[in-house]
Amino acid sequence: MPYIDESPTMSPQLCAPQGPDGETVSPTPPEGLLPGKGLEMKKLVLSGFLASEEIYINQLEALLLPMRPLKATATTSQPVLTIQQIETIFYKIQDIFEIHKEFYDALLPNIQQWDEKVTVGHLFQKLASQLGVYKAFVDNYKVALETAEKCSQANSQFQKISEVNSCSSLPAALLYKPIDRVTRSTLVLHDLLKHTPKDHPDFPLLQDALRISQNFLSSINEEIDPRRTAVTTPKGEARQLVKDGFLVEVSESSRKLRHVFLFTDLLLCAKMKKTAVGRHQQYECKWYIPLADLTFQTLEDSDSCPSIQVLPEHELEEMKIKISVLKSEIQKEKKAPKGQSRVERLRKKMNEQESWLLTHSPTIPFRIHNKHGKSYLFLLSSDYERSEWRESIQKLQKKDLQACVLSSVELQVLTSSCFKLRTVHNIPVTSNKDDEETPGLYGFLHVIVHSAKGFKESANLYCTLEVDSYGYFVSKAKTRVFRDTTEPQWNEEFEIELEGSQHLRILCYEKCYDKSMLNKDDNEIVDKIMGKGQVQLDPQTVQSKNWHMDVIEMNGIKVEFSMKFTSRDLSLKRTPSKKQSGVFGVKINVVTKRERSKVPYIVRQCIEEVEKRGIDEVGIYRISGVATDIQALKAAFDTNTKDILVMLSDMDINAIAGTLKLYFRELPEPLLTDRLYPAFMEGIALSDPAAKENCMMHLLRSLPDPNLMTFLTLLEHLKRVAEKEPINKMSLHNLATVFGPTLLRPSESEHAKGQHITSASDIWSHDVMAQVQVLLYYLQHPPISFAELKRNTLYFSTDV
Numbered sequence: 001m002p003y004i005d006e007s008p009t010m011s012p013q014l015c016a017p018q019g020p021d022g023e024t025v026s027p028t029p030p031e032g033l034l035p036g037k038g039l040e041m042k043k044l045v046l047s048g049f050l051a052s053e054e055i056y057i058n059q060l061e062a063l064l065l066p067m068r069p070l071k072a073t074a075t076t077s078q079p080v081l082t083i084q085q086i087e088t089i090f091y092k093i094q095d096i097f098e099i100h101k102e103f104y105d106a107l108l109p110n111i112q113q114w115d116e117k118v119t120v121g122h123l124f125q126k127l128a129s130q131l132g133v134y135k136a137f138v139d140n141y142k143v144a145l146e147t148a149e150k151c152s153q154a155n156s157q158f159q160k161i162s163e164v165n166s167c168s169s170l171p172a173a174l175l176y177k178p179i180d181r182v183t184r185s186t187l188v189l190h191d192l193l194k195h196t197p198k199d200h201p202d203f204p205l206l207q208d209a210l211r212i213s214q215n216f217l218s219s220i221n222e223e224i225d226p227r228r229t230a231v232t233t234p235k236g237e238a239r240q241l242v243k244d245g246f247l248v249e250v251s252e253s254s255r256k257l258r259h260v261f262l263f264t265d266l267l268l269c270a271k272m273k274k275t276a277v278g279r280h281q282q283y284e285c286k287w288y289i290p291l292a293d294l295t296f297q298t299l300e301d302s303d304s305c306p307s308i309q310v311l312p313e314h315e316l317e318e319m320k321i322k323i324s325v326l327k328s329e330i331q332k333e334k335k336a337p338k339g340q341s342r343v344e345r346l347r348k349k350m351n352e353q354e355s356w357l358l359t360h361s362p363t364i365p366f367r368i369h370n371k372h373g374k375s376y377l378f379l380l381s382s383d384y385e386r387s388e389w390r391e392s393i394q395k396l397q398k399k400d401l402q403a404c405v406l407s408s409v410e411l412q413v414l415t416s417s418c419f420k421l422r423t424v425h426n427i428p429v430t431s432n433k434d435d436e437e438t439p440g441l442y443g444f445l446h447v448i449v450h451s452a453k454g455f456k457e458s459a460n461l462y463c464t465l466e467v468d469s470y471g472y473f474v475s476k477a478k479t480r481v482f483r484d485t486t487e488p489q490w491n492e493e494f495e496i497e498l499e500g501s502q503h504l505r506i507l508c509y510e511k512c513y514d515k516s517m518l519n520k521d522d523n524e525i526v527d528k529i530m531g532k533g534q535v536q537l538d539p540q541t542v543q544s545k546n547w548h549m550d551v552i553e554m555n556g557i558k559v560e561f562s563m564k565f566t567s568r569d570l571s572l573k574r575t576p577s578k579k580q581s582g583v584f585g586v587k588i589n590v591v592t593k594r595e596r597s598k599v600p601y602i603v604r605q606c607i608e609e610v611e612k613r614g615i616d617e618v619g620i621y622r623i624s625g626v627a628t629d630i631q632a633l634k635a636a637f638d639t640n641t642k643d644i645l646v647m648l649s650d651m652d653i654n655a656i657a658g659t660l661k662l663y664f665r666e667l668p669e670p671l672l673t674d675r676l677y678p679a680f681m682e683g684i685a686l687s688d689p690a691a692k693e694n695c696m697m698h699l700l701r702s703l704p705d706p707n708l709m710t711f712l713t714l715l716e717h718l719k720r721v722a723e724k725e726p727i728n729k730m731s732l733h734n735l736a737t738v739f740g741p742t743l744l745r746p747s748e749s750e751h752a753k754g755q756h757i758t759s760a761s762d763i764w765s766h767d768v769m770a771q772v773q774v775l776l777y778y779l780q781h782p783p784i785s786f787a788e789l790k791r792n793t794l795y796f797s798t799d800v
Contacts, residue, residue, distance in 0.1 A: 042195040043114050049188045050111055053104050056181055060097040064090070070158075080158050081151055088147045092137040099130050100181075121205025124189060128212035134182055135216070186213040191341050239414075240264050241421045243392050245385075246428065248362050249286075250377045253309070255359050257427065259283065260378075261418050262392055265401055266290045267368070269376070270418055285415040287376070291393065292401040295369045311360050313734050319357050320470060320499070321769050326350040354429035358471050366390075381472035383464075384505050387529045428471040440468075440500035441537055443567040446627065448493045448547070449479050452508060454557040455486040460511040461530070463559065465494060467501040467537075477624045480652070481511045493627030495658075498537075498565075506552050506559055507532045531557040537565070574747040576668035582638030585666045592706040599710045602637045605648060606660035607717045614653035615720065616727045621738045625658030633659040664742045671707055671743045672699075672774075680744065684774045696777060701789055711743070712786055715778055722779070736776035744771040 067090045074083045081089075103123055110118050151158045189210040196203050243262040248255050249269065261268045270283035326346055333343045362379040366386045369375040380386050406414065449463050465477040476496040482488035509527040531554030547562045576585050583591050583602050591600045614620045629651055636644050637659070648656060664671055672680060676699055683695035700708060718739065722732045745767070778784070 042192055043111065046107070046111055046120065046192070049185075050104065050107055052184070053100060053107070057097065057100050057104055060093060060100065063093055064097060067093075080155060085147055085151060088140070089144050089151070091140045091144055092133055095133045096137065099127065099133060103127050119200075119202050119205070120192075121202035121209065124185075124192075124209040125205045125212075127185065128209040128216075131182065131212065131216045182213060182217065186210065186217060187341075189213060194341075239266075241418075241423070242396065243389070244418075244422050245424050246358070247366075247378045247380065248359055250379060251286075255309075255379065257355065257359050258286065258378075259418070259422070259424075261422070262389075262396070263414075264396060264399075265292070265404055267294060267393065268414065268418070270415060281419060283415050283418045285411055287374075288406070288411070289368065289370045289376075290401070290403045290405075291397050292403040293371045294393065294397070295371050296367070296390065310363055313729060313731055316357065316361055317733055317737050319353055321772075323350060323353050323357070323470065325769065326353065351429055354471055355427055358427060358429060361470075361472055368393075381474065382466055382505070383475075383529065384466060384473060384507060384532050384534075387507075387532060440502045441498045441539060441565060441567075442500060443498055443565060445496045445498050445501070445504065445537070446493060446547075446564050446566070447477070447496060447504070448562045448627075449490045449506070450560040450562065451487065451489045451491070452557055452559045453487055455530070458484045458486050459530075460484060460513070461488045462509055462511055463490065464507045464509065465496060466505040466507070467496055467498055468503050469499045469501055473503075473505060480626070491628070494624045495627055496624060502537055503534050504537055504563070505532065505534045506554075506561065508554065508557060508559060531555040531559070533559070539565075574666065574668055574670075574745075584634055584638055584663060585668060587668055588671065588710060589704060589706045598706065599713045600663075600706075602663055603660065603710055603713065605644065606656050606663075607713070609648045609656050610653065610660070611717065611720060614657060615724050617653055618727075618729050620653065620721060620728050620730055621657045621661065621735060622730065623654050625652060625655035627658075629655035630658045630662060634662065637663075661738070661742055664739070669747045670745055671711055673703060673707065674746050676702060677744065677746045680774050681770050684770055684777060692777075696774075697784075697789065700778075700784065708789075709786060711778075712784060714739075714743075715784070718779060732779045733772075733776060736772045736779055740772035740775040741768050744774055 067086060070081050070086050071083070073079050074081065074086060103126070106123050107120060110120055110123075189206055193203070193206050193210065196206060241261060241263055245260060247258055247260045249258045250256075256271065259270050259272065261270065266288050268288040269286045271286055273282045273284045326349060330343055330346045330350070333340075333346065336342075362381040364380045364383060364386055366378040366380050366389060367375060368378075380389075445467070447465060449465070452461065452463070455461070460481050460483050462481045463479045464475050466473045466475050468474075477494040479490045479492050482490060508530045510530050512527050533552030533554040535550060535552060545564070547564045549560070549562045552559045552561070576587075583600060588600060592598065595601055597604075610620065617623075633647065633651060633655060635641075636647055641647070670677065679695075679699055683692060683699055686692040686695060700711070703711065718735045719732070721728065721730055722735060725731050
């Protein structure tokens with residue numbers, strides 16, 4: 001059954017597809033349409049429409065339910081509503097119900113006894129010819145809405161009846177459902193015409209029905225248009241919009257996406273009101289604070305922050321994977337000859353999932369107070385945003401501000417004007433962007449943070465790096481603290497994974513070691529932001545093989561850095577080492593044979609060091625280590641330096657974790673081997689648990705002994721890391737996401753034999769998802785013993 005969407009359409013206007021000159025257009029069926037295939041698609045479209053028509057008739061019936069008892073009481077001594085009020089509120093609903101019931105009853109048998117000769121065009125033509133009833137309904141619905149609202153306020157009985165009988169309230173149901181239906185049937189007519197051959201008797205009838213429907217929608221839109229003019233603020237008002245954006249507010253212990261507007265004299269928090277299709281969208285003010293009354297959380301404040309519900313990282317990662325898969329599906333459907341209608345549905349689904357991610361991912365608290373006692377809490381994904389909002393407010397507060405109180409009318413006028421004044425129009429999700437816009441970069445960004453100048457006093461200084469991903473910014477790397485200096489020289493290189501990123505941000509902090517400066521909001525010592533800046537990741541500049549040097553200026557401070565980008569398909573290549581003396585890029589059996597060990601020395605030493613002092617480190621294996629440190633360790637292991645143990649004990653733990661990941665990434669073939677890769681992909685896709693168990697254990701048994709021993713050693717180590725998830729924030733799923741592609745990704749020659757991948761994001765969507773799932777399967781499995789595995793021919797029985 002095709003996907004049925006019964007929510008109001010997103011567009012504030014009723015949508016009839018238009019050509020370049022603004023004229024509404026009729027779709028043309030593809031040339032050489034195969035009769036059988038097209039008509040089969042036509043049946044699918046009709047089946048989906050029929051199912052949604054049934055839902056619609058039920059909704060109309062629900063709207064009519066309260067009408068009968070209301071009419072019955074209207075003639076008694078205690079009427080709930082007068083006859084005139086009832087007829088105004090329910091005007092033409094009965095007629096619309098009867099039209100659609102008749103249409104449904106006529107269409108149903110045609111679909112049940114479907115064949116190539118079935119015609120339905122006359123039914124759609126008749127439905128379109130009755131749109132005059134909708135016109136009367138449209139002309140009346142503003143009055144119907146006002147009457148229903150007045151009656152609800154004045155009459156508690158009617159308010160109860162309307163709430164019981166119509167999901168949320170009667171006015172909301174009256175507002176959009178019938179109008180929305182016309183838009184929907186117009187879109188269905190488009191789909192039907194695409195899948196109806198021109199010589200089919202239905203074609204001219206459907207074209208006629210579409211023409212009538214489009215003319216109707218155009219006439220409605222013209223009438224709605226004049227009402228779309230935004231209201232301006234009162235004359236003589238110097239109030240101006242300074243900044244706006246989407247923030248997540250914690251309200252009544254749940255997260256709500258808000259559009260926040262900073263004016264020259266007040267901060268206003270709004271949410272988008274649900275409005276009728278074709279009606280001008282509006283904001284509803286949730287609260288406002290005059291800037292004269294606004295203060296920030298101070299360190300002395302004793303009230304503790306309400307506990308913020310933070311979702312497990314793996315849920316956010318799973319949602320990212322779902323979004324990636326949808327992106328790939330959209331790209332495929334765009335190329336398909338008849339994929340356009342499906343593209344819209346996929347886009348809508350992706351929009352919902354990205355909005356969910358945007359609402360649930362931020363964790364950095366930004367608390368503001370009204371000095372009269374009320375406080376509000378926002379969650380941001382980045383310290384950069386928090387700093388920007390705070391600075392913008394503090395800058396305005398330096399002016400001589402008077403506390404202002406808005407009357408309800410003034411507040412309504414100001415809130416209405418927000419729609420016209422806003423500078424940020426859409427929630428920052430991919431599906432709101434035009435297809436022509438850059439999709440962002442997928443791969444690895446190498447950044448060297450060189451130095452900084454412009455500090456007036458000596459301080460303990462460090463930088464953090466952030467990149468955008470899925471509509472929000474995340475912190476990816478952090479330099480070491482350069483002590484007591486005005487000119488820090490970090491010269492540290494980082495490798496940052498990009499997931500559709502378009503911007504790099506650098507923030508410079510002064511490190512605070514004073515324990516008394518504990519922030520009540522997040523229990524972290526507050527480091528002072530000295531400066532912050534952002535650069536666009538221009539693919540042309542970044543994608544050259546050479547380093548690109550740049551300077552970010554921030555509050556008089558200049559930070560010098562270099563960057564270069566490696567696309568995901570290039571960064572995924574495994575290149576065997578030309579020399580066989582080292583350990584990096586050398587086959588694992590060669591290394592273990594030379595060392596006379598079961599597991600390579602490098603793997604054992606890195607694991608030991610991480611377990612000794614990195615197991616409590618937040619983001620271990622996820623936070624990037626300094627690239628120069630990793631390269632130094634790589635060289636030491638390759639040349640078998642005697643000082644390795646001393647180096648390991650002195651080295652930053654993220655660099656050691658990075659060295660272990662690099663070792664597995666640079667193996668000439670993956671740890672779980674090229675030969676078994678297709679079988680791992682098939683095994684993880686099995687749905688029967690017993691079959692999957694047998695297959696996955698059989699595959700482990702098929703690995704060469706050094707590979708298997710190394711894999712089992714790493715597996716137990718990662719499980720021990722995950723046991724400390726409350727401290728290090730690294731779940732099994734996080735670790736599977738980090739290590740899955742590293743342990744399974746096939747070498748270049750093997751991958752080339754497989755299916756041709758069109759883009760880097762495709763690789764991310766399909767292959768990586770399966771690679772993560774394979775490792776996760778073994779991580780979630782009870783302990784696997786090498787001896788037990790080898791002893792059992794069938795590790796588990798097929799009996800369930």
